Amino acid sequence: MPTTDQKTPGSELTPMKFSRLTRRGVLLGLSVAQLITLGIGGLALLAAFYGGAGMLLVYTAPVWLLAVVLTWVPIAGRPMVEWLPVALWWLWRSTGGQLLYRRRIVKPRPAGSLALPGDMARLREHLDPETGACMIHDPRQATLTVVTEVTHPAFILLDPGEQERRVTSWGRVLATVCRSGRIATLQVLERTLPDSGSGLAEWWAEHGTDDGSWAATTYRELIERAGPAGERHATTVSLSLDMKVASRQIRTAGGGIRGAAAVLRQEMATLVAALRSADLTPSGWLGPGQVAVILRSAYDPAVAATLERHGRLGQELAAAGPVAVTETWGNLRTDSAWHTVLWVSEWPRSLVYPGFLAPVLLSTGIQRAVSLIYTPMRSDQAARDIRKKKVEHISDAAQRARIGQIEDAAQTAEYQDVLQQEADLTAGHGILRVSGLISVSAPSVDELEAAVAAIEQASIQASCETRRLVGQQAVAFTAAALPLCRTV
Template sequence: MRAASRQIRTAGGGIRGAAAVLRQEMSTLIAALRSADLSPSSWLTCGEIAVILRSAYDPAVAATLERHGELGQSLATAGPVAVNESWSRLRTDSAFHAVLWISEWPRSMVYPGFLAPLLLSTGTQRSFSLLCTPMRSDQAARDIRKKKTEYISDAAQRQRIGQIEDASQTAEFHDVLQQEADLTAGHGVLRYTGLVSVSARTADDLDAAVAAIEQAAIQASCETRLLVGQQAQAFTAAALPLCRVV
């Protein structure tokens, strides 16, 4: 609400003005998705959000909530009864959870379905979230200039000591130049964050599921890292439809 304070005041101020601004943003987003030839579903109702929250923290009851449409529709009781966070996992009502961060995306050209091994492997309960954070144009330009300066300095240093430039360094520099060209042409720059939340009934089952997901990520040409020390915060961003920035 602080970021949109001017628009909220124009719309009447307070919660009523914030709701009006939010509805306008929702309509703008729907129009943008449709102009990109995407077909968005309808917005989630309060009851649907409550069911998703309850199912994420208590997977054992998810099937019951799905069969009986009237159960679990209250946001007041949608949260977990208990949460226990440890260094490498999170325990909630009926499950153990662990969140993995995709720390390395493919370095070479891949086909559109390259994430299929990670998303479609059977026997493991998981949620995948891809967060696309827009960067301000001036911030993106500064970041690109910094990367170019670092590359040129490193290249000069390698030439001075007689080292040969390898293909990965050349590819990274070409990628920076492409980002600069896209930004100059008026396109936005996005920062991508991929999170995978893995759930299981017991701690041993969770360890086996995490190992399976890590292997599937390797097959998808990705590298994952367990977000130790921040599992509760990571679970909120990875498994819940709350659009949390990480």
């Protein structure tokens, strides 16, 4: 959770800093998995000693040596033992043929379902008769999600006073989500799309004079060529209702999906009012056709401009999914592109100003989607979590002092973050868990690697640390590139 500091002289903007990613273990900096492997190795070593040592130490050496390696040898900044669940789950999926998806052309999906791969095949569509919004129902997670597109002026071009006011207003939007208690997830998705050239074409049709002259013909051809070569930005906000938490209100509203839709409409009205108060302009809740275009464009970027130029083309939700998906360890291949998802593993540790993500969001020539996933925590749940963290920090500090271990500055900073969160919660503020994902797309693997390198460099300029999510690219892509409030 970000915290604010005093205003710097000569500036109207307030710098902020983010809480550190917790790297503290259960005991002496060791995680549960590390303690298990270390315990197994220690038991094998003790058994060899009490059994007579000598050759027993040699016989048991593979066990305790492997335990030591798994516990302390790092790979990409993480101990080897923490990679075991990812590797085992990857092997299980690869042996079960779950890394490949091919749509059955001759067997279309039933009406009301989404033709999406993996666990998203269970998603169902519900068309709200009152608002015309397409609500996506997840029966397993018991959520109901709705999407709206938001337009806004360029934040970086505003003066500092206006930027400060808009940041404060956005904080009120997030506070509204926290106070609801029925919201499972709020997702903000910012995408770059190839410009179809429709804006230039509309301007020429309204203001141009197509009289057949050489100048008019040349200008018209230039618009047709230059339009699709550009790119534009689109921002959506997705709201997900937790049907388990809101079960009482759903029963009061009539029960079932219709009752859940009635409860979600209340949250939609509240969110729209909050967005407008923050000078953000929601363009209405997206219907099935608009959601279908977003899904199709994510899996098949080559047809994004074509779908925008042609009115009703590709607006069938049952056919919006990919034709083929192939997942590898670090990439994802879909219809017309390769994709890689990066996780923002560390937000800025030092004070930064609100526009710190500009190097990532304004990178040109790269097709990418930046997704911020906000998960609100109930006040009682947040209080229990903070108390648990405080007890763990204090007990770890006492244990380190007992064995003579020096206190680490990073551990002290994490403890100060916990105290700050407790103070904010006591003052009446909400607690949000924020996850940042960046999906990068390109037509080929070489272009993809170059784009990923550029995004990683832009993230460094934004004072953020990113990591490639390996072994789970398919799930991460649905969370990063689709406005469905999915999580990794």
